[in-house]
Amino acid sequence: xxxxxxxxxxxxxxxxxxxxxxxxxxxxxxxxxxxxxxxxxxxxxxxxxxxxxxxxxxxxxxxxxxxxxxxxxxxxxxxxxxxxxxxxxxxxxxxxxxxxxxxxxxxxxxxxxxxxxxxxxxxxxxxxxxxxxxxxxxxxxxxxxxxxxxxxxxxxxxxxxxxxxxxxxxxxxxxxxxxxxxxxxxxxxxxxxxxxxxxxxxxxxxxxxxxxx
Numbered sequence: 473x474x475x476x477x478x479x480x481x482x483x484x485x486x487x488x489x490x491x492x493x494x495x496x497x498x499x500x501x502x503x504x505x506x507x508x509x510x511x512x513x514x515x516x517x518x519x520x521x522x523x524x525x526x527x528x529x530x531x532x533x534x535x536x537x538x539x540x541x542x543x544x545x546x547x548x549x550x551x552x553x554x555x556x557x558x559x560x561x562x563x564x565x566x567x568x569x570x571x572x573x574x575x576x577x578x579x580x581x582x583x584x585x586x587x588x589x590x591x592x593x594x595x596x597x598x599x600x601x602x603x604x605x606x607x608x609x610x611x612x613x614x615x616x617x618x619x620x621x622x623x624x625x626x627x628x629x630x631x632x633x634x635x636x637x638x639x640x641x642x643x644x645x646x647x648x649x650x651x652x653x654x655x656x657x658x659x660x661x662x663x664x665x666x667x668x669x670x671x672x673x674x675x676x677x678x679x680x681x682x683x684x685x
Contacts, residue, residue, distance in 0.1 A: 497651075497680055500658040501630070523656040524549075524628050529585070529614035529621075532597040537614055539656070546680055547581040548673070549650045550664060551625050551633050553588035554600045557640065559647040563664035564604060567649060570674055571611055579681060582611035585625065587633045587645055589618045629658070649673055654684050 501522030508516055524539070531537040548570065552560040567582065574580040586592035592600075597613040625633045629650050636644040651660035651673065660676050662669040 495679055496683055497653075497659040497676055499653075500661075521655075521657050522628075524652060524658075525624070527616075527620070527624060529616040530594050531615075532594055532601050532608050532613045534594040537612055541612065542581055542583070542652075542656075544579075544654055545581045546579055546654060546677065546684070547583050547652050548677075549583045549585065549629060549652060550648065551585045551587050551621075551629070551631050551645050553586050553641070553643055553645075554592050554596055555588065555641060556643070559645075559665050563647045563649070566664050566667060566670040568604060568606065570649075570670060570677070571606055573674055574677060575607065575610055577681075580677060582606075584611070584613045585621055586613065586615055587621055587625070587643055589616070589621065630661070651676060651680065653680055 499521050510516055526539050528536055528538050548567065550563060550567065552563060554560075564584075571582055586597060592615055594615055597615060598608075601608050601611070601613050622633055625631045625645075629648075631646050631648050631650065633643070633645040635642060647664040649662045649664045649670070650658060651662070653659045659680055660673065662673040662676075664670060
């Protein structure tokens, strides 16, 4: 978990540097060089980047949600739980301002994964979304088993999550908001509890939208 935290800290600093220099966001995660045969039959070396793997979760309407819902979309992902009394309320209050800025843009979506596999069933997520005041077609809330959600958080989004008996809420997680592009690649990470980083996220979404036109 410490490794994930450090990785995202470096990732975020690099994101800020990239934005200020060339107005094109970096691509994060593991990468490898592969030999790709072109249409002309010539082999070329291409870089293949880590992407968010296919997933299948139940959303707030008890409907199966897969990555197909985000095809051709930019989206912001996070990990939370509805009974959280520490960072989650601040995270989602700040993320709601991003949602408000982009709620009429069809190319931008939001995806929140609960890490509370014991309590946060779809009906609970539905009430949470209603209280937050968002359109769930635009901002999806999803439930999955521990074996589904935790590895996805740590291996694909590089966000540390877990059960924690020492925490007053029983869980621990980081407050990162992860920006994913239309090719399912990580393009930025932002501390959702810090207003200035959330403002940077808003700006970076604009950069990514322009990049992917």
